Amino acid sequence: VCTFVPRPIESDPEALKVPFFHNNDDYDEVIFYHRGQFFSRDNIHPGMITLHPCGFPHGPHPKAFAAGAKAARKETDEVAVMIDTRDALDVAPAAESVEFKGYVGSWNPEGFRQAAE
Numbered sequence: 001v002c003t004f005v006p007r008p009i010e011s012d013p014e015a016l017k018v019p020f021f022h023n024n025d026d027y028d029e030v031i032f033y034h035r036g037q038f039f040s041r042d043n044i045h046p047g048m049i050t051l052h053p054c055g056f057p058h059g060p061h062p063k064a065f066a067a068g069a070k071a072a073r074k075e076t077d078e079v080a081v082m083i084d085t086r087d088a089l090d091v092a093p094a095a096e097s098v099e100f101k102g103y104v105g106s107w108n109p110e111g112f113r114q115a116a117e
């Protein structure tokens with residue numbers, strides 16, 4: 001279990017920085033976005049949940065990453081909870097009914113546009 005809370009962005013050249021792009025080889029990853037501006041995500045709002053299944057490469061969305069670099073922010077403003085699960089997850093029918101179908105393509109700059117159409 002990992003909690004993301006407001007924090008200074010690493011500025012020391014020797015700081016251990018967050019590994020932005022990654023995949024989880026052994027775990028499914030669920031993140032609940034509670035509050036704030038999620039620096040690594042575009043079109044993610046409070047109350048949403050993401051699921052990154054085991055082996056799914058992911059990282060900051062292109063627009064969010066570019067905006068963050070341009071803004072040169074000194075701290076994050078987000079509250080989210082991440083759970084990496086030892087056992088694979090099943091998605092319940094109730095969750096499938098509210099799924100944002102374009103999310104899986106959201107690392108493609110065209111992904112969100114296709115989902116909105």
Ligand SMILES: [Fe+2]
Nearest residue numbers: 022029052058
């Ligand atoms: Fe992840």
